[in-house]
C-alpha cells in the first residue's frame with residue numbers, strides 16, 4: 076500500500092512550496108565552495124541579523140532548555156510601545172507564513188473562497204487549497220493590483236482577501252489612496268489580510284498608517300515579519316495586528332509555543348535597532364537603483380520594485396536560473412507564478428550584485444547567441 080493514498084485528495088493536489096535553494100545544497104550539487112556562493116533567492120537581509128538581535132541570541136542561549144513564554148509577553152509589550160496599540164491586538168507567530176495559514180483555517184472551508192491578485196505570494200494559494208476552499212485570481216494590471224477588478228470579483232462565496240503590499244514577486248505596491256479606496260469598498264463580512272512583509276523597505280513617507288487600521292476596520296488583519304529587514308528569517312518570527320477578537324480566534328488554532336525563546340528575544344531586541352534598520356533600508360534603496368540601472372542599460376526588462384528584490388525578464392527563466400546556479404549565483408525562477416520568462420533576484424551587498432549582474436549578462440548574451448538573436 077502506498078501510504079500517500081491515505082492523505083486527503085485536497086492535500087495531495089497542493090503543489091509543494093518551492094523555496095530558494097540553500098547554499099549548502101547548491102555547493103554539494105555543483106561541487107562549489109560554499110563561501111563563494113551568492114544567495115539572492117529569498118529576499119533575506121544581506122547585512123545579516125541586527126547586531127542587537129545577535130547579542131540577545133547569545134545572551135539567551137543558556138535558557139534554551141526551557142519552553143518559551145507562551146504569551147510572548149516581552150515581544151508584544153515592545154511592539155505595543157512601538158506601534159502605540161494595546162498588546163491584545165498583537166498575535167506573534169512563526170513568521171507571517173504562520174498567520175497566512177491560521178487565517179485560512181479560521182475563515183475558509185470547502186464551498187467558500189478566497190480572492191487573491193494575480194502574481195500574489197505563493198503561500199496564499201497553498202493555505203487556501205489546504206482547507207479545501209476555492210481561489211479566485213484577479214488579473215493584474217501592469218503587474219500590480221487592479222483594485223476595481225478585485226472589487227468586481229467579490230461574490231457571496233468570498234470570505235477572505237489576501238493582498239501583499241509591496242507584493243512578492245512583483246515588487247509593486249498599493250499607494251495610500253488605492254488602499255483606502257479598496258478597503259472602503261470591501262464588505263465588513265470579508266476578512267482582509269494585508270501582508271506587509273516588505274513594508275519597511277518603503278520610504279517612511281510612503282507607508283500607510285496600517286498600525287491602527289484594525290481599530291476602524293475590524294475585518295482587517297495586518298501581517299508583519301522579522302524575516303526581511305530585521306534579518307531574522309532563520310528564527311521564524313512575525314506578528315499580526317488585528318482586532319482583539321480576531322487575535323483570540325487565531326490563537327485557538329495556533330500550535331502552542333510557535334515562537335521560540337531565542338526568536339522572541341532576538342525580535343524584541345531588533346525592534347529598537349533603528350540604526351540597523353536605517354542602514355539596511357538605505358543600502359537596499361541604493362543598490363536596487365543601481366541594479367535596476369544596469370538592467371535598463373542592458374535592455375533587460377524589469378518591474379520597478381518597492382521591495383528588496385527585482386523581477387526581471389530573461390527569456391527563459393528556468394534555464395537562466397540553472398546557468399546562474401552552476402556559476403554559484405542562486406536566484407529564483409518564477410514559473411510557478413506563470414512567469415516562465417522571468418526570474419526574481421534579491422538585492423544583496425554591492426559585490427554580490429556586481430557578481431550577479433556580470434554573470435547574468437554573460438548568461439543572457441550566450442543564450443541569445445545560441446538562438447541567433
Ligand SMILES: Cc1ncc(COP(=O)(O)O)c(C=O)c1O
Nearest residue numbers: 170171172196239243272300302
Ligand atoms: C509577501 C510575503 N509574505 C509573507 C512572507 C513569509 O515570510 P515569513 O514566514 O518568513 O515571515 C514572505 C516571504 O518571502 C513574503 O514574500
